[in-house]
Amino acid sequence: MTSDLGLRERKKLATRIALSDAAWSLMTEHGIDAVTAEAVAAAADVSPRTFRNYFASREEAILDGILLRANRLVEALRTRPADEPVWDSLAHVLPDMIMSVLGERECDVATLVRVCSENPAMLAQQLAVFGRVERLIAEVIAERTGADIERDLAPHLLAAVPGATMRAVLNFWAGGVTDATLPDLVRTSIAQLRDGLPLGRAAPVA
Template sequence: MTSDVGLRERKKRATRAALSDAAWSLMTERGIEAVTAEAVAAAVDVSPRTFRNYFASREEAILDGILQRAKTFVEALRARPAGEPVWDSFAHVLPDMIMGLLGERERDADAMARACAENPAMLAQQLAMLGRVERMIAEVIAERTGADVERDLAPLLLAAVPAITMRAVVTRWAGGAAGDALPDLVRMSIAQLRDGLPLGRAAPPT
């Protein structure tokens, strides 16, 4: 019985992943308006009803693959040595996370940015997804540091770093920052945030 349940769960996860991958591909290749339950289902060779059993909207389907990969990042963060500073943990796991989420696919980054700019539902779904991921990261940080995620601001503030970093480096990278590989941009960003951004300080008197 346990084996049968495990097999069913693996099949469900595989179907969910295939539907999300198909939705993402349709968005990047043809635009978000091409992402319909019928089109996604046809790409995976299932019924539109199956699509609706897994996802409440096309926006959820498009972003689900990113959400699942982000959960892998959260687990990688949890697996870092207990005594390691959070900033160092970010430097170790965040480059792989961002490469895993987008890879070296400028077209995909542009398509995502355009879809969020043009479609309020897509932007709302993206923000909701980021909120879920930040909460999971905050809980890991609280576990590692002994903080109270319900009362202390520090875990919540630190949990926002991955999303801030991803937005900044993808914007710069997609804009054609010469000579900067995506992982290097991530590490540079973490180092600047950890050390304190000099632009946030008062300018010296002249």
């Protein structure tokens, strides 16, 4: 019975991934208007009803793959040495994860940034995805530091760093004002945040 349940769950996960991958491909190749329940279902070789059983909207389907891959980031943080400062753990994990979480091709990432800026529903779903990931990261940080996830603010503040960093880096990079890679921009961002962002300090009195 346990093995049957495991197989069933694996099949459901495979279908979910196939649907999300199809939705992502349709968006990056043909635009978000091409992402319909019928088109995604056809690309994944399932029925439109199956699509609607898994996802409430096209935006959820498009970004679900990001949420699944972001779970690897959470697990990567969990496996870092217990005595390693959290900032060091973030600096180690985030740069190498940004492309695998958001898509291997930079043009796909640029498309996502553009679509989210033009489509309020996509932006809302993106924020919801980052919010769910932040909660998971806060739980890992609380475990590592001995904080109470329900009563202490610090884990939540620090967990907001990855999401805020990703959003700021993506918008800056997509603006075309830098030749730096996304991972390098993440490394720079983490270093600046860890050092206390000198630009946020008051100017010395003359």
